[in-house]
Amino acid sequence: MPSKTPSLRVREAVVFALPLASLIVIWQLVASLDLIRILPFPADVGRTLVNLCRPTRGGTPILLAHLGASLFRVGIGFSLAMAVGVPVGLLMGINKHVNDLLHPVLSLLMPVPTLAWVPMLLILWGLGDRTIVAAIFLGGFFSIAYNTAGGVRGIDRDLIRAAYTMGASKWTLFSRVLLPGSMVSVLTGLRLAVGYSWRALVGAEMLAAAGWGLGYLVFAARAFSAANVMFAGLIVIMVAGYLMERYLVGPLEKRTVQRWGVVRA
Amino acid sequence: MGSGESIAASATAKLEARHVRKEFGTGEDRVLAIEDIDFVVQENEFCVIVGPSGCGKSTFLYLVAGFEKPTAGEILLSGRQIEGPGPDRGFVFQEFALYPWKTVLGNVSFGLEIQGMDKKEARRRAEEYVKIIGLSGFENAYPHTLSGGMKQRVGIARALAYDPEILLMDEPFGSLDAQTKKLMQTELLRVWAKTRKTVLYVTHSVVEATYLADRVVVLTARPSRVKGIVEVDLPRPRSYTDDEYLGAREKILGLLDEEVVRAFERETSQAQRTDEGPAT
Amino acid sequence: MRRAGRARSILSSAGSFILPLLLLCAIWELVSRSGLVKPVLLPPPSKVLPRIITLAATPTEGGGSLLLEHVLTSLYRLGLGFCAGGLGGILLGLAMGSNRFVNGYFNPIVSILMPVPGITWTPILVLVLGFGDPTLIAVTFIASFFPVVCNTASGVRSVKKELIWAARVMGAGRASLFLKVFLPSSAPHILAGLKLGLAAGWRTLIAVEMIASALWGLGYMIFDAKEYLRTDTIYAGIIVMAVIYAVMEKAAFGFVEKKTIEKWGVVSEIA
Numbered sequence: 001m002p003s004k005t006p007s008l009r010v011r012e013a014v015v016f017a018l019p020l021a022s023l024i025v026i027w028q029l030v031a032s033l034d035l036i037r038i039l040p041f042p043a044d045v046g047r048t049l050v051n052l053c054r055p056t057r058g059g060t061p062i063l064l065a066h067l068g069a070s071l072f073r074v075g076i077g078f079s080l081a082m083a084v085g086v087p088v089g090l091l092m093g094i095n096k097h098v099n100d101l102l103h104p105v106l107s108l109l110m111p112v113p114t115l116a117w118v119p120m121l122l123i124l125w126g127l128g129d130r131t132i133v134a135a136i137f138l139g140g141f142f143s144i145a146y147n148t149a150g151g152v153r154g155i156d157r158d159l160i161r162a163a164y165t166m167g168a169s170k171w172t173l174f175s176r177v178l179l180p181g182s183m184v185s186v187l188t189g190l191r192l193a194v195g196y197s198w199r200a201l202v203g204a205e206m207l208a209a210a211g212w213g214l215g216y217l218v219f220a221a222r223a224f225s226a227a228n229v230m231f232a233g234l235i236v237i238m239v240a241g242y243l244m245e246r247y248l249v250g251p252l253e254k255r256t257v258q259r260w261g262v263v264r265a
Numbered sequence: 266m267g268s269g270e271s272i273a274a275s276a277t278a279k280l281e282a283r284h285v286r287k288e289f290g291t292g293e294d295r296v297l298a299i300e301d302i303d304f305v306v307q308e309n310e311f312c313v314i315v316g317p318s319g320c321g322k323s324t325f326l327y328l329v330a331g332f333e334k335p336t337a338g339e340i341l342l343s344g345r346q347i348e349g350p351g352p353d354r355g356f357v358f359q360e361f362a363l364y365p366w367k368t369v370l371g372n373v374s375f376g377l378e379i380q381g382m383d384k385k386e387a388r389r390r391a392e393e394y395v396k397i398i399g400l401s402g403f404e405n406a407y408p409h410t411l412s413g414g415m416k417q418r419v420g421i422a423r424a425l426a427y428d429p430e431i432l433l434m435d436e437p438f439g440s441l442d443a444q445t446k447k448l449m450q451t452e453l454l455r456v457w458a459k460t461r462k463t464v465l466y467v468t469h470s471v472v473e474a475t476y477l478a479d480r481v482v483v484l485t486a487r488p489s490r491v492k493g494i495v496e497v498d499l500p501r502p503r504s505y506t507d508d509e510y511l512g513a514r515e516k517i518l519g520l521l522d523e524e525v526v527r528a529f530e531r532e533t534s535q536a537q538r539t540d541e542g543p544a545t
Numbered sequence: 546m547r548r549a550g551r552a553r554s555i556l557s558s559a560g561s562f563i564l565p566l567l568l569l570c571a572i573w574e575l576v577s578r579s580g581l582v583k584p585v586l587l588p589p590p591s592k593v594l595p596r597i598i599t600l601a602a603t604p605t606e607g608g609g610s611l612l613l614e615h616v617l618t619s620l621y622r623l624g625l626g627f628c629a630g631g632l633g634g635i636l637l638g639l640a641m642g643s644n645r646f647v648n649g650y651f652n653p654i655v656s657i658l659m660p661v662p663g664i665t666w667t668p669i670l671v672l673v674l675g676f677g678d679p680t681l682i683a684v685t686f687i688a689s690f691f692p693v694v695c696n697t698a699s700g701v702r703s704v705k706k707e708l709i710w711a712a713r714v715m716g717a718g719r720a721s722l723f724l725k726v727f728l729p730s731s732a733p734h735i736l737a738g739l740k741l742g743l744a745a746g747w748r749t750l751i752a753v754e755m756i757a758s759a760l761w762g763l764g765y766m767i768f769d770a771k772e773y774l775r776t777d778t779i780y781a782g783i784i785v786m787a788v789i790y791a792v793m794e795k796a797a798f799g800f801v802e803k804k805t806i807e808k809w810g811v812v813s814e815i816a
Contacts, residue, residue, distance in 0.1 A: 016653045023654060038672045101565045108566070111744050111790045112783055115664070115752035116764070119771035119779055124586055158362035161332050166376035166427065167352035176379075180366040199662035206664060206756055215665075219756075222668040230668055234661075241660040260365040261409025 040227045048228040049235065067236060069212035070201055073129060077136025078197045084137075085144030085193070086186060092145065093152020093182065094174070106146060114139040114200040118207050132204040132213070139200030140193035147192070151185025152178055184257045191249040198241045214240075279431055279463040280306040280329065285338035287324055298324050300488035301338075306431070306465055311457065313466045313474040315521060316484030317528035322467045325489075326435050329465060330356050343430060352380055355424030357434040361416040363408040369395060369419050370404040376427040394422040397456055414445040421456065434466040438473070450476055454501055471521060475514040476503055483520040486528035493520045588777045596777040597785060600766075616785065618761040619750060622678060626685025627746045631739055634690045638697025638738070643727070648698070655694060663688040663749030667756055676757055684753045689746035693738040700734025701727055740798055747790055 024042050031041045052063035060068070092099040117138050121131040155178065163177045205215025214237050221230035287299040298321040306312045316322045327333045329340055331350040340347045342354065350356075363372050374391035378384065395404055398418040408416055417437055424432060437453075438446045450473060457464065468474055474481045481495045497513045504510055570590045576582065577589035600612035641648045641655075663684050670680040704727055712726045754764025763786055770778035 015649065019650045019653045020657060022650075036673050101568065104563075104565050105569055108787045108791065111748060112787055113748035113752040113764075115755055116767055116783055116786065119755070119768050120586070120776065123771055123774060123776060123779075156360075156362065158358045158360055159364060161330070161350065162356065162358065162362045162364075162423075163375075163379070164332075164350035165330060165352070165354065165356040166379050166423075168379050172379055176375075177364070180364070183366070195660055198660070199664065202662050203664040203752055203756070206667075218665070218668050222672065225672075227672065230672070234665055234669065237665050238657060238661045241662070242657055245660050256366070259407065261407055 038225075038227055040231055044228050045231040045235070049232040052229070052232060063232070063236065066212055066214050066217045066233070067240065069209075070205065070214045070240075073132050073205075073213070074136055074197055074201045077133045077201070078140050078193065080133070080137045081140030081144055081193055081197065082190065085141045085189070086148050089145040089148025089186070089189070090152060090174075090178070090182075092149035094178065099149065099153075103149075106142060110142045110146065114196065115203045115207070118204055122208060127208050127210040131208045132201065135204035135208070136197045136200045140197040143192040143196055144186075144189040147185045147189025148182060151182030151189075154185065155181040180256075187249055187253050187257060190252075191245065194248050195241070195245050198244060202237055277308050278305045279308040279310070279343060280465060281341040282325075282329075283339050283341070285325070285328060285335045285340060287321065287328060287333070288336045297488040299328075299335075301490050302484070303338075304482055304491050304494065306463060308463055309461045311464045311466065311477060311479045312482065313468060313478035313480070314482045314484060315468060315471055315474045315517065316489060317486050317521070317525040318469065319528055319532070320484045320487050320489045320524070322469075322484055322489070323435050325484075326433055326465065326467050329431075330354055330433055352376065352427050353430045355427070355429035355432045357417070357420045357424050357432070357437045359436045359439045361408075361413075361420045361440070363416055363419055363423075365408050368405045368407055369400060369411070372408070372419055373422045373426050376423060380427055391422075391426055394426045395419075397459065398422045399452070412445075413441045414449055417441065417449060418452065421453065425456070425460065425462070429462075431463045431465060434464065436468050437466075439468075446473075451502070453477070458501075471514055471517050472505070475510060475517060476505065481517050483517060484524070486524045486531065492524060495520070585774060585776055588780060592777050593780045593784065596781040600778065600781060612766075612785070615761055615763050615766045616789065619754065619763045620789075622681045622762070623685055623747055623750050626682045626750065627689045627743055629682075630686040630689030630746060631693050631742055633686070634693025634738065634742060635697050635735060638694040638735075639701055639727075641694065642698040642701025642731070643723075655691065659691045659695070663745075664752055664756060667753050671757060680757055681750060681753055681762070685746045685750045688749035689742035692741035692745055693735075696734045696738025696741065697731065700731030700738070703734065704730040736798065740794065743793065743797070744790065747786075747793070751786060 027039075028042050030036060031039045049063070053061045055061050088102070092102055114135055118131065118135050121134050125131045125134070159177055159181060160173065163173050168177070201213075202215040202218075205213035206219040209216035209219075214233055218230050218233040218237070221227075221233060282302050282304055285299060285302045287297075289296045289298060302325055314322045314325065324333070328335050329342075329347065331347050331354070347354075364375065367375060370388065370391050373394050374387040377387035377390055382390075392404065395401060398421060400415060400418055400422075403411070403415070408419070411419070417440075420437070421434075438449050441449060454477065466474075466477065475497060478497050481497060483492045483495065484490070485492045495513065495517050499509050499513065573587075574589045574591060577584065577587045597612070601610045603611040605611050605614050637651065641651055666684060666687055667680065670683050674680045674683060708726055708730060709722065712722055717725065751762075751764035751767075754762040755768035763782055767779050767782035767786075770776070770782070
């Protein structure tokens, strides 16, 4: 695939940014016309954003501290979801009995909003990191397990027969055929899980954080009617979420499924 | 083809099918795909099976490969009963079945690596075979960049690389266009001439069968039996148009046509669907 | 003969679904009673299931069942939010799928806004709309809107060129083309999007009911129960929620899919 020329990239960036810029203009208009009472001005929010990024006496800028706390939690929660979800999914894909046993439960529990588990977690562990990380884990686990299982079951049967005919043992089949063969679905599951984990993080922080975290920041700001801070926090949440969903799994996809031609670049 | 002939032929027989029967499903959904297939493939022979659609020729090949087990009867390779898939029987699939995450070289050397060969040695052998099939220069290409014909060549090289006792081919050129098919048939014979491996080849095309085979086994419509066996004792390379070729083709068609009509009539009169087993 | 076969197959597929659940329930019951986990944390099904009944039987001030009141409130909000979100999503999706400029304008906006969790919008909405139904319906609207837009747009864009040309050759005008080619062709995608939108709307609604102090609603019921450590209510609420969703999905879409996609033989498993 030919790489993009710089001028093409610039043009793409502009085409992308223009509609967003227009949104900010609309926002400014609505605020100036005072259509919605509480709505802060974009300029004020921008200023607050910058302020929050200034280093404080303690060292780290406030915004970065909150962002760091959130990223830390999401990192752990997501890694756990991956570490448990992929093996479970693989097991379900390989073994019909495991699949028959777990599939109904998984498909019933999957639509349950992750936040619905938080009250349980709060009773268990109270406020704090453990509860939040657990919520994030639940958010990502289902999609990873489900997609991985589907990926294994969807492998072309001929690929498996070919391996057996060449003398592959069950282990060889697993490590050298099933794993790479299910890569597309596993990566899809991971990509979805990034989004779900981030969602779970923000919601859980609103309910269960005790001081730090983007979700907590926004929630607390609302309690104090600090609209500027609230909006600033929301923008950071939006941008961080977008960047993660787009760029976290991308490079992995490039080196594997895109190179193999299994997925269109 | 009675068992008397089978016993006499056992001397140089590579593959023996003895009263093989295959049923799918249970109870009311039971389907008899193969009623009684009984014949012998000699060593170094290029044997082709033809039959009408749905007659079970691919099913039979799967039985030889070990992907399925016969309901009754036995299949012997060099006198040993077949117990499951294994590297003594190479298999070439109609849809190529190449591993998309492996390069051409990787695919060809896969069998060797699995069987424990040293990596360097496996690579060297694979390179040899890539050369034999005429894809030098494409060693590091991924399958998705190859044409259908090239993919199947890789499939053939992959199956030959670990030197199986017999090569099983399931309509290998069925997914290719007419011109590529013809070229590939010639290619296949060229590669085959180098090793003279025993080949059991399944196709629905009589033209192809007559061009490639030493012997052609014609199956009846489902449930299949061996309707007849035609010797094609012509030197290679063969022409598609000279009299001897056409004569052999007519002989085979004579046996086949009846069965094709029978299979077609059954299809149009029944609204039954079978789920099990491969398409033919 | 055929009807008996079909009844048997429905029964067996229901069985293969329910049987493992029953088995899991049995394991759940054993684990809870064994004392491995604190009984508060994992109440056994023998406590949770009757709790559902109790909640259903508890009367509210105005008469009527407590559980029903919560459920109906949630469903009411879901209904309004999803209808608005679904309709809006289809309209925008159709526009985006067919017009390059509309797509060019809205695509970046949708891409940036879509990953924002519905919960995140809550503080803003509460600020603007206050606590209560308007905020909750708005959140449901937002959550169900995006999947519908995306799937509808991609559905329209994936209409095969040959189908369009065939219609044009037969003399179809703009309106005909739209109604008779684009709509039916993108129907599977639209339905997939609506399915996703319903799921997203339901999930987000329940979650926000917890944050936005709703006073009524399944989400609120679950959240409030933690104050009294009534984990049996929490689990009861989760089960009711899951079951309602499963029923909704089968009922709402099963019917529509049968009449359209399955009849036309177009693939229905796009989601």
